[in-house]
Every structure is written in structure tokens, then in C-alpha cells.
Amino acid sequence: MPEQPIKVLLVEDNPGDVRLLQEFLWDVTTAQFELMPVERLDRTLKLLNQESFDVILLDLSLPDSQGLETFITLHRQAPAIPIIVLTGLDDENLALRAMQEGAQDYLVKGQVSGDLLVRCMRYAIERQRIEEALRQSEERFRVALKNSPIVVFNQDKELRYTWVYNTSPGFINEEILGKRDLDLTAAADAQLVFDIKQRVLSTGIGIRKEVSITTAQGIRYFDLTVEPLRNEAQEVIGVTCASIDISDRKLAEEKIREQAALLDVTTDAIFVRDLDNRVILWNKGAENLYGWLVQEAYGKKVVELLYDDEPPEEVEIALLTVINQGKWQGELPRVTKSGKKVLVSSRWSLVCQEDGTPKSILTVDTDITEKKQLETQLFRAQRLESIGTLASGIAHDLNNILTPILAVSQLLPLKFPNIYSEHEHLLEILEDSARRGADLVKQVLSFARGVEGKRMTLQVKHLIREVVKIIKQTFPRSIEVCIDVAPDLWTVYGDSTQLHQVLMNLCVNARDAMPDGGSLTISAENLLIDENYARMNLDAKVGPYTVVTVADTGVGIPREIVERIFEPFFTTKELGKGTGLGLSTVIGIVKSHGGFVNVYSEVGRGTQFKVYLPAAQKIQIESTPQLEPLAGKEELILVVDDEPAIQEITRASLETHNYKTLVASDGIEAIALYAQNRDKISAVLMDIMLPSLDGLTAIRTLQKINPSVKIVATSGLASSSKLAQASTTNISGFISKPYTVKELLLTLQKVLNG
Incomplete structure (x- = not known):
């Protein structure tokens, strides 16, 4: 397909100059240019409304218009068409002024050749296209910024605003230009951003920082990026900045922090794992219940943290249920970091992304170990009571059955005195069995209802x-x-x-x-x-x-x-x-x-x-002389026991009676706490049976740290072997579980004053 000719509008009132330019273009080529001459400006303006041209050759001296005004009028009418100014030797300054107003180039009459004219027109057209593309790009950039939360601006070396795009609410470009930050914000805020920008000016190295600014809408948070602005010689002549309002994100982060704080306040163990069962959230309650710190738990698989070996079958069932149904709840056995077994009431919820795709599993565990122990005691008592009621009824019927058997076994020898001796032996077996049955019934009745006797x-x-x-x-x-x-x-x-x-x-x-x-x-x-x-x-x-x-x-x-x-x-x-x-x-x-x-x-x-x-x-x-315990004198007692209920009760009892307490759950923790507070601790209350490091070993270790340490040993199993071992450690006292507050206080009183 042949190339379209370039349409040239020649605005010239001198026929000789018109003829000369036509010959120049004709000598170069006849196919590339289509020249249309016009003598007056008014005719030119009308023609531009009717046709389009690729380039305009303009003489600034016309019958109806003279000088720079000729260019300004025409450029205003056709800003998208490149204009090349034609001028005489004595009007070159006028041509330069026209270029300052937007002309693409100028030619001096008498110095024009065909090649020069063609190159000049092609250059003008190409330059105009580049400038137009640049304008369009700038427009797109301006529109993009206008519809985004980003504020872009330049400041000179005195940090005065020289250019602003998409300013924040409440500010207008014209109001900001020429001003400094101190003119727009509070002194403290202005000083903060001044220091940041001044550092960039002095070092030539960009900085990105979050800042808070007090505005008419209240305190707002901005992500501020400051880079040095350089000239062609790479000299720093100011700063160019980009600022994005992140207040909503900061508020959301604050809300998340508040929610995280609430998660840490609760005593429940709350943790989140991804679909690979790796922990991505672990609250304070989980630390307290299971003993694993958040930095230890993060990224670990749940089975590694909460089970010694393979998890029970209930865990697999729970996992399948929560994936398929979105939630699950039930009771699960767990193992703490120290190896202690606990029972928890566990609730699982599936967390999904916005498109409904599963993302993670939220778990909330409540320790019900102590509750279950009390329930077990209650159920055992109820079970024994039920069995007793049943046994009582059976014993009553058995007595009714055994009474005649026993009576007959005793009556038969009287009725038949001449019975053979071998038959007498059978009767003796019958009577003996009946008596054994009766004794058995008495035992059943003793279990069932205590068989009231003489009291x-x-x-x-x-x-x-x-x-x-x-x-x-x-x-x-x-x-x-x-x-x-x-x-x-x-x-x-x-x-x-x-x-x-x-x-x-x-x-x-x-x-x-x-x-x-x-x-x-x-x-x-x-x-x-x-x-x-x-x-x-x-x-x-x-x-x-x-x-x-x-x-x-x-x-x-x-x-x-x-x-x-x-x-x-x-x-x-x-x-x-x-x-x-x-x-x-x-x-x-x-x-x-x-x-x-x-x-x-x-x-x-x-x-x-x-x-x-x-x-x-x-x-x-x-009437029996009894020592009454005295209140403490704020002595610090280290309580060492692996049962949370015992810890809580003992601590409350001591603190109620003016003692101070430190609590440890095993021998290792007890040694660490004592080493840190040996000059403050007055006595140690140590359970003999402890996980990780048993009480007797811990006692010997404490005595190595401080040979004069005062230790009261406790145990729920006061077996001879344990007491014998404890006696060799030179402990200051011993009380067996469960102990009363009075026993505890009197023992401590004796040890501390001894």
C-alpha cells in the first residue's frame, strides 16, 4: 500500500517565496509532500477547521497579522500540529521567541535548501509526535496518581514545594507551591520530616520511613519515601518524595494487636496451624498450658509439640471432620513440654480465604484435667453407690435362699440319726458351704450399707x-x-x-x-x-x-x-x-x-x-494443747509442685498469712529460680515426686548451692523407701499430702524459727 503524502500548510503572502518552496519540495520528491499555500491568517484559521495537516510553514509577517501574535493565534487554533516559523535575516530573535512559545523550529529565508526543508519538516513532525506521546503519558500518570492514595511532590534545596500531584485531602496544589512543611503542619511534625529530607540532601541517599502527621482530620500515618533530586550534572538540587496514607492499615494493625493482647489474656490455649499442621500463631495461654514458648512452637508441627509419639486416632478423626464440616469439638489427651499428661476440651474451626479456599485451622484448648479428676472421684462414688444398691438387693435374696439350706443341713442329721457316715460328710459339706455363702453375703451387705452393728x-x-x-x-x-x-x-x-x-x-x-x-x-x-x-x-x-x-x-x-x-x-x-x-x-x-x-x-x-x-x-x-500458727513476716517461700491445683492452693494459703511465694513446676525450674533468688528465699517447699528432675535430686542440688538452705519435703506417697531416702538429705521438715493450712504454717514456722 503506497505511503500517504505529508500534508503541508504554507502560510506565506510572498508569491516568490511560495514558488521557491514549491520548487525545493518538487526537486526532492513529488510523492512525499502535498503543499497547500495560504496568504492570510484568517483564511488559514478557516482552513484548519475544515482540513487536517501534518505540518505548518508560517511566515510571521502577513497582511492581516504581524509578528509573534501571528504564531500565538495559529498555535492556539492548532496546538497539535507542529509549526516551523519562516523569518528573514533581521527577524531571528523573533523566531527564537516563537520557539519559546511552542514552535518546533525556524528557517531563515535565503538560507533554505530542499534537503534542509524536508529534514526540518520531518524532524518537526517527529518531535511533535514524541511530545504528544509524552503529554499522553503524563496525562495517564496524572490520572493514575489522581485515583491513587499516593502523593508525589518535589521540593528545592530550601525544601519549598515546587511540584505536587494528587495532594492529600484539604490541600490544593496552588496553596502548597512555594511553601515549606512548617507552613503546613505542626512544628513537631514539620521538624521530623525536615530532619529526614535534610539528611537526604546532605548524603544524597534516599530514605523510606513511616511518619505521623497531625491534619485537620486528626493524626494520620504516612509511608514516606524521599529520594535526592538531581540535575543533568548529577548535583542534588532538591528532593523528590512519594507519600501514601497508611492510616487505615495502621488502625487495622492496632486492632490486630489489641485482639492479640486479648488472646494472651485468656487462660485458654489458642493456636492456629496451616494446612501442613505447622503452628503460625501461639498465644500466652498455650505457653502456660503446654510449656512451649511462642518462638519454640512457631513453625513446628502440632504432633511434635503435643504428643510423645503417634497421636491418638481421635486427632485424625478431628482433622477430617474440621476439613469436611468446618468445625469439630471434643476431648483430647495432650502432653506438655515437661512430659505431663493433660486432658483438654478442644474446639477446632476451619479458617478460609475470601474465595472459600481453606487456609488454616484455629484451635482453642481448655485444660479440664483437674475437673476430670474430680468427676472421676464423683463417678466412682456414684458407681460404688449403684453397685451397693444392687448388691444389697442381691444379698437380701441370697439370704432368703441360704437360710433354708443352712437350716435343712442342720436339721437332717436330727431327722435321720442312723444316716451312713459317708452321707454325714456330705451334709457337713452342705452346711459349710451354706455358712461360707452367708459370710459372703455379710461382706456384700457391709459394702452395700455398712451393716449397722453396736456402736x-x-x-x-x-x-x-x-x-x-x-x-x-x-x-x-x-x-x-x-x-x-x-x-x-x-x-x-x-x-x-x-x-x-x-x-x-x-x-x-x-x-x-x-x-x-x-x-x-x-x-x-x-x-x-x-x-x-x-x-x-x-x-x-x-x-x-x-x-x-x-x-x-x-x-x-x-x-x-x-x-x-x-x-x-x-x-x-x-x-x-x-x-x-x-x-x-x-x-x-x-x-x-x-x-x-x-x-x-x-x-x-x-x-x-x-x-x-x-x-x-x-x-x-x-483441751489438747495445740500450737496456733503465727503470720509470716513476708518471708519468700519457693513452692515446688507439678500439680497446678496444689500450687494455687498452697500459694493462696501462704500469701493470705503474710508470706511471699515463688512457684516452680519441676526440679529444673526450682533450681533455676533458687539460683536467681537465693538471697531472698527463706525456705523451700519441695514435692518429692516431680517430673523432669525428681525432688530428692533437686534437694541435693539446692544443698550444694546453699548448704544451709531450709527445705520442707512433701509427698502424697509416704512410703518407707521414699522417707528413708528423704531422711538422708538432711531436710528441715516433712508433711504428707493432703496437708491442712495449719500443718503447713506450723511446719514452716518451726523450720524458719529453728
């Missing part, structure tokens, strides 16, 4: 002496029997036969737990249970108790069956060597006396049964 005020130490006398005569010599009875032991109101049976059953069980011999200790002491103690034991009530302890050094009871040992017919003995009614009878009798039983056992180390019997109400407890 009176009793001194338990007399019962203990009777039982010890029997077992010393009947138990193997390999079993050493020891007694430790308080001289001022309170009396109880009860049935001596039934309480005798309780002691014998416990001693027989202790004997069976020590087939290779060992130590059997029976002790009795007074205990005044207060509200603090009652909170630690569901069956306890406030008041005076006589406590009888039967402890052995036998094989111990596995943890998984401790909760079942009081159930009737449950036994771990070989077939034919136990009915499973011994301990159920014990619990039935003790409960019928208004008391309760606690058991502490450690496999391979022995078992300890504590029988709590209410002291007789007519006993004048006050």
Missing part, C-alpha cells in the same frame, strides 16, 4: 494393738510389723467388730503384696481438716478426724487399676485366692462411719491406705 465411743489404738498381735502370730517372719500411734489419739464413734475387719482386710492385702517379705507399718494420728484440705478431697468434710495408715513396701498397684480396686468382686489375685470383696467391704464400712479412704501407690515401691474416721464429737479438741 460406741472407741479408742482406735486398742484395735490396732489387737490386730498387730494377731498378724505377728500369723504373718510370715519375713514381714516386719511396726506401729506408730499418737499418744493423744482422739476417739471415734463406731462398731469395733467392723473397724477390726477394716484393719485386718488392709493388713492381709499388705501381706499378699509382699510375698518375699518387707515392712508393714500401722500408724494413727489426729488431723483437723479445714476448707483448704476439703477442696483437695471430694469426700472430706471440715472437722476433726482420726487417721489410720496401713503402709507396705510391696509390689504396688498399677495406675490403670487403682480406680477399680474398691469395686466388689474385682481382684488381681489368682483364681480361688480372693473374692474381690475385701476392699469393697473396707470402703463400705468406712463410709457407713462417715469417713473416707485414700490410697497412694507406686509400682515396685509399695502402697499406703489412709483411713479417715470422724473423731467423736463429744471429745473436747480444745
Whole structure:
């Protein structure tokens, strides 16, 4: 396709000059240019309204217009068409002024050649196109900035505004130009941005910084970028800046920080993991519950933090449920950093992106370990009560059945005196079996409802002496029997036969737990249970108790069956060597006396049964001299125990009585706290059984740090072996769990003043 000719509008009133220019163009080419001459300006303006041209050759001296005004009028009419000014030798200054007003170039008449004319017109056209493209680009840039939150501006070396695009609300370009920041903002804000810009001017290095400015709309936040503005010689002549209002983002970040603070206030463990199960959020509650700090937990897989090995099947079910249904809740076992097992009520929620694509899983865990322990005690009591009701009904029916059998077995020899001797033996077997059945029923009734007998005020130490006398005569010599009875032991109101049976059953069980011999200790002491103690034991009530302890050094009871040992017919003995009614009878009798039983056992180390019997109400407890605990003198006590409930109760008790406390959950933490505060700590209350580092090792370590440290040891299993080990550590005192506030305070008082 042939190239379109360039249309040239020649505005010239001199026919000779017109003819000359036509010849120049004709000599160069006839196909590239189409020349149209015009003699007057008014005719030119009319023609421009009718046709379009690529370039204009303009003589500034016309019949109807003279000088620079000729160019200005024409340029105003056709600003997009490049104009080349034609001038004489004496009018070159006029041509230069025209170029300052927007002319593309000028030619001096008499010095024009064909090539020069063509090159000049082509250059003018190309330059005009470039300028137009630049204008369009600048316009697009201006529109883009106008519709964006960015403010772009230049300032000179005196930091006066010289150019501004898309100014912030409340400011107009004309109002800002020539002014400085001090003229527009508060002095403190102006000084801040002045220092930033002045540093760029002096160093020539750009800076990006977030700043806050007080405006008519209040405090606003800006992301400010300042770069040096240079001339062609690369000299710094000012600064060029870009500022974007980030106030909304800052407010959103502040809201997020507030929400994060609220997450840290809650006692629940809250964490978020991505779909690869890696932690991306871990709140303070999670740190407190599981022991992992946020920097330790971040990026780790949940199974690495909360389980020793493979997670239970419930975790996989929960994960599938939350992915498919968006939420899940239930109870899950967890393991803390220290290895402690906890039970949590866990709620999972699926977090999705705006398009509905799953992004992460939010988990909220509530520690229900202590609650479950109390529920277990309650359910056990209810279960035993239900079994007792059932057993009572069965025993009643069995008595009705056994009564005639026993009577007949005794009546038959009288009715048939001449019966053969071998038949007499059968009758004896029948009678013996009936009696054994009747005894079994009595045991069931003892468990079920305590079988009321003759009750009176009793001194338990007399019962203990009777039982010890029997077992010393009947138990193997390999079993050493020891007694430790308080001289001022309170009396109880009860049935001596039934309480005798309780002691014998416990001693027989202790004997069976020590087939290779060992130590059997029976002790009795007074205990005044207060509200603090009652909170630690569901069956306890406030008041005076006589406590009888039967402890052995036998094989111990596995943890998984401790909760079942009081159930009737449950036994771990070989077939034919136990009915499973011994301990159920014990619990039935003790409960019928208004008391309760606690058991502490450690496999391979022995078992300890504590029988709590209410002291007789007519006993004048006050008549027995009792030391009253004194308030502390703000001494600092380091409490070391791995049970949160014990920590809380002990700390509250001590602080109520004017002591200060530090709390540690294991031996390692206790050593660290003591090392940091050894000059402040007056005494240490140390549980013997601790995770990570056991109490006895921790005690020895503390004594190496400070040989004169005062330590009170505590334990829920006061087995002979543990007490023997504790005695070798030169501890200052010992109290067994659960302890009363009075016991705790008196022990500390004795240790601190000793």
C-alpha cells in the first residue's frame, strides 16, 4: 500500500517565496509532500477547521497579522500540529521567541535548501509526535496518581514545594507551591520530616520511613519515601518524595494487636496451624498450658509439640471432620513440654480465604484435667453407690435362699440319726458351704450399707494393738510389723467388730503384696481438716478426724487399676485366692462411719491406705494443747509442685498469712529460680515426686548451692523407701499430702524459727 503524502500548510503572502518552496519540495520528491499555500491568517484559521495537516510553514509577517501574535493565534487554533516559523535575516530573535512559545523550529529565508526543508519538516513532525506521546503519558500518570492514595511532590534545596500531584485531602496544589512543611503542619511534625529530607540532601541517599502527621482530620500515618533530586550534572538540587496514607492499615494493625493482647489474656490455649499442621500463631495461654514458648512452637508441627509419639486416632478423626464440616469439638489427651499428661476440651474451626479456599485451622484448648479428676472421684462414688444398691438387693435374696439350706443341713442329721457316715460328710459339706455363702453375703451387705452393728465411743489404738498381735502370730517372719500411734489419739464413734475387719482386710492385702517379705507399718494420728484440705478431697468434710495408715513396701498397684480396686468382686489375685470383696467391704464400712479412704501407690515401691474416721464429737479438741500458727513476716517461700491445683492452693494459703511465694513446676525450674533468688528465699517447699528432675535430686542440688538452705519435703506417697531416702538429705521438715493450712504454717514456722 503506497505511503500517504505529508500534508503541508504554507502560510506565506510572498508569491516568490511560495514558488521557491514549491520548487525545493518538487526537486526532492513529488510523492512525499502535498503543499497547500495560504496568504492570510484568517483564511488559514478557516482552513484548519475544515482540513487536517501534518505540518505548518508560517511566515510571521502577513497582511492581516504581524509578528509573534501571528504564531500565538495559529498555535492556539492548532496546538497539535507542529509549526516551523519562516523569518528573514533581521527577524531571528523573533523566531527564537516563537520557539519559546511552542514552535518546533525556524528557517531563515535565503538560507533554505530542499534537503534542509524536508529534514526540518520531518524532524518537526517527529518531535511533535514524541511530545504528544509524552503529554499522553503524563496525562495517564496524572490520572493514575489522581485515583491513587499516593502523593508525589518535589521540593528545592530550601525544601519549598515546587511540584505536587494528587495532594492529600484539604490541600490544593496552588496553596502548597512555594511553601515549606512548617507552613503546613505542626512544628513537631514539620521538624521530623525536615530532619529526614535534610539528611537526604546532605548524603544524597534516599530514605523510606513511616511518619505521623497531625491534619485537620486528626493524626494520620504516612509511608514516606524521599529520594535526592538531581540535575543533568548529577548535583542534588532538591528532593523528590512519594507519600501514601497508611492510616487505615495502621488502625487495622492496632486492632490486630489489641485482639492479640486479648488472646494472651485468656487462660485458654489458642493456636492456629496451616494446612501442613505447622503452628503460625501461639498465644500466652498455650505457653502456660503446654510449656512451649511462642518462638519454640512457631513453625513446628502440632504432633511434635503435643504428643510423645503417634497421636491418638481421635486427632485424625478431628482433622477430617474440621476439613469436611468446618468445625469439630471434643476431648483430647495432650502432653506438655515437661512430659505431663493433660486432658483438654478442644474446639477446632476451619479458617478460609475470601474465595472459600481453606487456609488454616484455629484451635482453642481448655485444660479440664483437674475437673476430670474430680468427676472421676464423683463417678466412682456414684458407681460404688449403684453397685451397693444392687448388691444389697442381691444379698437380701441370697439370704432368703441360704437360710433354708443352712437350716435343712442342720436339721437332717436330727431327722435321720442312723444316716451312713459317708452321707454325714456330705451334709457337713452342705452346711459349710451354706455358712461360707452367708459370710459372703455379710461382706456384700457391709459394702452395700455398712451393716449397722453396736456402736460406741472407741479408742482406735486398742484395735490396732489387737490386730498387730494377731498378724505377728500369723504373718510370715519375713514381714516386719511396726506401729506408730499418737499418744493423744482422739476417739471415734463406731462398731469395733467392723473397724477390726477394716484393719485386718488392709493388713492381709499388705501381706499378699509382699510375698518375699518387707515392712508393714500401722500408724494413727489426729488431723483437723479445714476448707483448704476439703477442696483437695471430694469426700472430706471440715472437722476433726482420726487417721489410720496401713503402709507396705510391696509390689504396688498399677495406675490403670487403682480406680477399680474398691469395686466388689474385682481382684488381681489368682483364681480361688480372693473374692474381690475385701476392699469393697473396707470402703463400705468406712463410709457407713462417715469417713473416707485414700490410697497412694507406686509400682515396685509399695502402697499406703489412709483411713479417715470422724473423731467423736463429744471429745473436747480444745483441751489438747495445740500450737496456733503465727503470720509470716513476708518471708519468700519457693513452692515446688507439678500439680497446678496444689500450687494455687498452697500459694493462696501462704500469701493470705503474710508470706511471699515463688512457684516452680519441676526440679529444673526450682533450681533455676533458687539460683536467681537465693538471697531472698527463706525456705523451700519441695514435692518429692516431680517430673523432669525428681525432688530428692533437686534437694541435693539446692544443698550444694546453699548448704544451709531450709527445705520442707512433701509427698502424697509416704512410703518407707521414699522417707528413708528423704531422711538422708538432711531436710528441715516433712508433711504428707493432703496437708491442712495449719500443718503447713506450723511446719514452716518451726523450720524458719529453728
